[in-house]
Amino acid sequence: MATTLLTNIAQLVTVDAAGTVMENAAVLIAEDKIQWVGAANDAPAADTVHDLKGKTVLPGWVDSHSHLIFGGDRAEEFVARMAGESYAAGGIAVTTSATRSLSDEQLTNLVTARRAEALSMGTTWMETKTGYGLELMEETRHAQLGRSLVDTLTFLGAHLVPAGIDADEYTDLVAGPMLDAVAQYVDFVDVFCERGAFTQEQTRRVLQAAQEKNLATKVHGNQLGPGPGVKLAVEFGSHSVDHVNYLEDSDIQALAGSWGTWDPQTRTGQVGTVATCLPACDLSTRQPLAPGRELLDAGVPIALASNCNPGTSYTSNMNFCVATAVLQMNLSLSEAIEAATYGGALALGVQDLVGSIEVGKRADLHVLDAPVAAHLAYRPGMNLTHSVYRAGQLMN
Ligand SMILES: N=CN[C@@H](CCC(=O)O)C(=O)O
Ligand SMILES: [Zn+2]
Structure with a gap:
């Protein structure tokens, strides 16, 4: 199974039930799904590594x-x-x-x-x-x-x-x-x-x-x-x-x-x-x-x-x-x-499939060119979207 690691995420907003927000995080994608979420230092090896260099990641x-x-x-x-x-x-x-x-x-x-x-x-x-x-x-x-x-x-x-x-x-x-x-x-x-x-x-x-x-x-x-x-x-x-x-x-x-x-x-x-x-x-x-x-x-x-x-x-x-x-x-x-x-x-009615960054969910990720998600409202109107992954595929 092809894997991709997104790492050096300055802020990861998971939108899980506990509202977990992580700093210095990483996400492992396997095919179209999220396989692992955790600290960048503990990240598993992957076929491809995307170094996000201090950006923010949210669910799509x-x-x-x-x-x-x-x-x-x-x-x-x-x-x-x-x-x-x-x-x-x-x-x-x-x-x-x-x-x-x-x-x-x-x-x-x-x-x-x-x-x-x-x-x-x-x-x-x-x-x-x-x-x-x-x-x-x-x-x-x-x-x-x-x-x-x-x-x-x-x-x-x-x-x-x-x-x-x-x-x-x-x-x-x-x-x-x-x-x-x-x-x-x-x-x-x-x-x-x-x-x-x-x-x-x-x-x-x-x-x-x-x-x-x-x-x-x-x-x-x-x-x-x-x-x-x-x-x-x-x-x-x-x-x-x-x-x-x-x-x-x-x-x-x-x-x-x-x-x-x-x-x-x-x-x-x-x-x-x-x-x-x-x-x-x-x-x-x-x-x-x-x-x-x-x-x-x-x-x-x-x-x-x-x-x-x-x-x-x-x-x-x-x-x-x-x-x-x-x-x-x-x-x-x-x-x-x-x-x-x-x-x-x-x-x-698709909350079991998308809407948060959790293991098993579809790998739909929105990368912001910002160190924290607050920039969305702090810098309104700015084009903050850096890249987008949909079902594990980099779309841009
Ligand atoms: N409110 C009804 N329908 C649309 C508007 C449709 C239109 O004006 O063309 C809406 O959601 O706002
Ligand atoms: Zn409408």
């Missing part, structure tokens, strides 16, 4: 929320927003028309380039969603094409009710024939439960249909105002509810309750619903930042994700999301790193 980012399958951009809408317009779900239709006009090859090339861009900035596991097709053939095309381009794929036929169709009729299409057509390609089913998108009852119908097919679920909820999204996600045992900008105490309690038997010290027990915060989106839509601090204080595991999409968050830079969470959401650096790695993995 797990970006658990993005919408990469799109054509065109919405710079004009963004500029209007910066001049005072508010964000509304209707903008999704602009992207839907731009996307429908692209060939399979054009769309594949765009998604591939976006995935590569994220990888170059440390994202080793990435989720993306359909949701700019909004009719049966087009949603199916996006699901087919997206399947091999990302790590986790989510069906978001319930993103917007297209013009000219009755909302209930469209919901039936999503929960019926559309879901039947995409089910074989996707890992999750998601619904945008919001004013201007899908109501509580319509959301429930789609989640119910997903559950009947044994598909895991997610909800876009409480983004533009208080609403039923969080409680529905908890009720249906969704892996995550995403955005969570407008929460009432009862929403936070419902989320905390879903983690009642989970022990964060050992990471055992039943997983509940992760609250996924999307700080780049909150800045770009001028919404209040999601209350990540309050959620953590209430015992709710959170994820940080990019929400890369052309409407509300045209960035896949997780370093930026982590820096914003520290600077603006009052998370500590280690809380923010955990949310962007292990938290994202929990939100996608």
Whole structure:
């Protein structure tokens, strides 16, 4: 078995359950897995040695929320927003028309380039969603094409009710024939439960249909105002509810309750619903930042994700999301790193495979050109990513 040793790591942030941070550390990779973690002085021999000369190593980012399958951009809408317009779900239709006009090859090339861009900035596991097709053939095309381009794929036929169709009729299409057509390609089913998108009852119908097919679920909820999204996600045992900008105490309690038997010290027990915060989106839509601090204080595991999409968050830079969470959401650096790695993995149900640097996990490693991880927030906006290993392979 081919082995590679990464050594002379000034700071190794493992994101294991104990939050172990080591100085002068080394990591041994065997094929695609982590085989050994410890002090550089005790490191075993390896076929290849990479001397990191005092850099920092973190787990690769797990970006658990993005919408990469799109054509065109919405710079004009963004500029209007910066001049005072508010964000509304209707903008999704602009992207839907731009996307429908692209060939399979054009769309594949765009998604591939976006995935590569994220990888170059440390994202080793990435989720993306359909949701700019909004009719049966087009949603199916996006699901087919997206399947091999990302790590986790989510069906978001319930993103917007297209013009000219009755909302209930469209919901039936999503929960019926559309879901039947995409089910074989996707890992999750998601619904945008919001004013201007899908109501509580319509959301429930789609989640119910997903559950009947044994598909895991997610909800876009409480983004533009208080609403039923969080409680529905908890009720249906969704892996995550995403955005969570407008929460009432009862929403936070419902989320905390879903983690009642989970022990964060050992990471055992039943997983509940992760609250996924999307700080780049909150800045770009001028919404209040999601209350990540309050959620953590209430015992709710959170994820940080990019929400890369052309409407509300045209960035896949997780370093930026982590820096914003520290600077603006009052998370500590280690809380923010955990949310962007292990938290994202929990939100996608892949926490046994990725999200921390532990023996047996996939060797997904993010090397920072910095002596300590604190530089992520201390030097915001700087290009700190030195190199990225995905499944044991050096990617750049
Ligand atoms: N909120 C709903 N969906 C996307 C935005 C989609 C768009 O505006 O194109 C989001 O997660 O922010
Ligand atoms: Zn989204």
